[in-house]
Amino acid sequence: xxxxxxxxxxxxxxIKMIKTYSRLFLALDGFWFLECENELGYDxxxxxxxxVWKKYFPYEARYIRKxxxxxxxxxxxxxxxxxYTAFAPCMSxxxxxxxxxxxxxxxxxxxxxxxxxxxxxxxxxxxxxxxCIFEEYSKEFAPDLQCKMIGGPPRKSSEDVSCQWEFTKxxxxx
Numbered sequence: 001x002x003x004x005x006x007x008x009x010x011x012x013x014x015i016k017m018i019k020t021y022s023r024l025f026l027a028l029d030g031f032w033f034l035e036c037e038n039e040l041g042y043d044x045x046x047x048x049x050x051x052v053w054k055k056y057f058p059y060e061a062r063y064i065r066k067x068x069x070x071x072x073x074x075x076x077x078x079x080x081x082x083x084y085t086a087f088a089p090c091m092s093x094x095x096x097x098x099x100x101x102x103x104x105x106x107x108x109x110x111x112x113x114x115x116x117x118x119x120x121x122x123x124x125x126x127x128x129x130x131x132c133i134f135e136e137y138s139k140e141f142a143p144d145l146q147c148k149m150i151g152g153p154p155r156k157s158s159e160d161v162s163c164q165w166e167f168t169k170x171x172x173x174x
């Protein structure tokens with residue numbers, strides 16, 4: 001088998017490939033979680049899933065920053081790097097609402113994982129648990145940052161934000 005010649009692909013082919021791989025990345029996570037849940041129950045599967053993501057997400061941040069030569073630190077660095085996270089290309093939209101030194105606000109729309117959970121009628125699914133994952137991600141940029149989910153399920157419409165995250169500096173007394 002010949003090696004895939006990425007330089008020979010058109011821009012449209014590259015975009016399609018990136019979106020496909022992004023979707024497959026989330027599908028793998030979903031299949032893995034569902035199998036874990038089937039074997040161990042929801043609570044144990046969620047704990048394992050979060051533990052894995054807490055290790056993966058900072059690794060991804062470091063890798064993306066290095067490979068794309070991204071230099072911004074603190075909150076602007078988080079927002080800049082999240083634009084390139086592996087799951088972003090399969091979202092229908094990534095909306096940056098703020099990226100200042102004091103506050104960052106980024107929303108993801110059309111999340112395939114959330115859409116699949118909503119279609120299957122799963123009401124126990126929420127993204128709130130992912131705050132700890134984004135907290136770990138933020139430590140790659142500054143140790144005094146915190147993250148809070150400010151939008152997401154349950155939603156009134158699939159057009160609403162899938163998840164929206166706010167990054168701020170931790171107050172000195174926290």
